[in-house]
Amino acid sequence: MHEHEWRRQIVSEMHLRRWPQIHAPMLVVQLVRLVDNTDRDAEWAAWRAMPEGGMVRRAYRRHVSGNLAGGIDFTWERHSEASTHTLFAPADAGEALEAAVAWMESLPGATLRATRIAIVPDDEAAAQMLPAMAFDHEELVSCHVAGPMRIWSDFRIGDQGYGQLLIAANGLDGGPLSRAVQRMQELGNYRNLALIGLPVARAAWPRLDEAESGLRELGESLNRADVRDDDLMTQLSALSLEIAAVASSTDYRMGATAAYALLVDERLHELAPTPIPGFISLSEFTQRRFLPAVRTCAAFSARERQVAARASQFTSLLRTRIETRIENQNGALLASLERSATHQLRLQHLVEGLSVVGISYYATALIGHVLEGGESLVHFDARLAIGVLTPIVIAATWLGLGRARKRLLEGGH
Structure with missing residues (x-):
């Protein structure tokens, strides 16, 4: 079978980010970290190299789950810009849980949210734990969620850098309780990520x-x-x-x-x-x-x-x-050029007029010399002939220069 290169990645995505089943009483500790791309390889290597007594059950590039010493389960989830580390411990885990938390805190990344969650069976057990949680009663949030489950928290950061959440399962157990607590945590995690x-x-x-x-x-x-x-x-x-x-x-x-x-x-x-x-x-x-x-x-x-x-x-x-x-x-430049061209045209006409006069003058003088020379051979009045020819010469000169100019312009096109 020729599979698409992304098929298994897409299918595995649908099975990631599942928590183990939760049974009250239990303690859950979670860290949300912003991790630079330069630290991703170090983070992955840290999860692959488990502390003594740890074991990886499933390992994907974006999700790791397994067990640590003392009966503690863990999950690691990689998001687009953050990573979520979660520990699931029995209520009496004690030193084993603290050792696991210390190891989890040593992983790469900057902590954006840290939460300790105490899950108890019912409201009566929660009432016994409330004094030890030391919540600020003026800002205490408490309500039922996901049906019968009840929560208590002031959503403040405690002395050790952790927020505290008390949950009374009130009949929820296993998968339904796990999904409800996970949604509670996702609500807080996405809230902090949004508030950045x-x-x-x-x-x-x-x-x-x-x-x-x-x-x-x-x-x-x-x-x-x-x-x-x-x-x-x-x-x-x-x-x-x-x-x-x-x-x-x-x-x-x-x-x-x-x-x-x-x-x-x-x-x-x-x-x-x-x-x-x-x-x-x-x-x-x-x-x-x-x-x-x-x-x-x-x-x-x-x-x-x-x-x-x-x-x-x-x-x-x-x-x-x-x-x-x-x-x-x-x-303005075109107008100036137009004025200059007009002036040049007028000047050209003036020059042409003077040229006609000059050429006609010299042509008439040359013809006059010829006629004066022939006056001794043929009896006629040379001065009268020059007077008659002068307008003709001027007209011929004018027409000749005009035709020459026309041919020059046509040749330029």
Whole structure:
């Protein structure tokens, strides 16, 4: 069978990123890291070289799963710009879990989100653990998700750099519980990935302010006749380069923010949070600050496109101004050439008239000498004959020069 080169990659993609089945009580620790392309090979080598007691069950280029010492399962997932490392440990894993966490923290990449999740069977067990979690009660989020499952968290970073999440399964077990917890984590992970765009937008916003101010000054200069086109073009080129630099440094991040925001919305819809009186629900927590941040990024993208469009409009206006000036200069030059040609034509006619007079004068003088010489042989009045011939000579000279000019012009074509 001749297979397409991507067939197995496409099929395997549908089976990746599955968590092992979760049974309460259990502890889940997850790190989300941004990993540079230069560190991808080192990351892959680290997962392939397991610590003592570890074993890889499945290894794909974008997904690895296996076991570590102490009965701890793990998964590694590679995303487009981040990697997710997750440990699944029994509630009493103790030192084995801490050793696994230390090894996981040593892997390449910059941590974007770190979470410790305690999963207990029901609300009663969760109530016993709540005091130890030390949540900020003023910002405590608690609601039912995915049906009966209940969550507690303040979504703050703790002293050890981890956020804490308490989950009461309340009847969910195995695959349904695993999928619900995974969706909870994906919601938070995509939320953080989306929010990377917010500081980028805030940092680049003053650059758009400066670009707009420059375009405003440029627009005022376009109406002034004393400003040189070269100076305007230099200013406009500098502004266009600055706007292009802003776009190239932010477009990817703004596009990623929009894409991650859609995923957050999908996961939130799938979890279907049910509010509990007296607590902030997951939907309320997400919408209160996440949506304004996403809208800020969208507004930045829209403003960047508007500034770029205005720069393009100014470029067109300046080009029109330059072309108009060139056309006016060409018109003035053509008018000057036309006047010069008219003067030359008049001068030429004057010269031709003088030439006719001169040629006729000398021709008449020559004929006069001939007639005066023949006057002694044949009795006639030479002066009368010269007087009669003079108009004829002038007319013949005029016609001859006109015909010569006509032949010269026809020969030039």
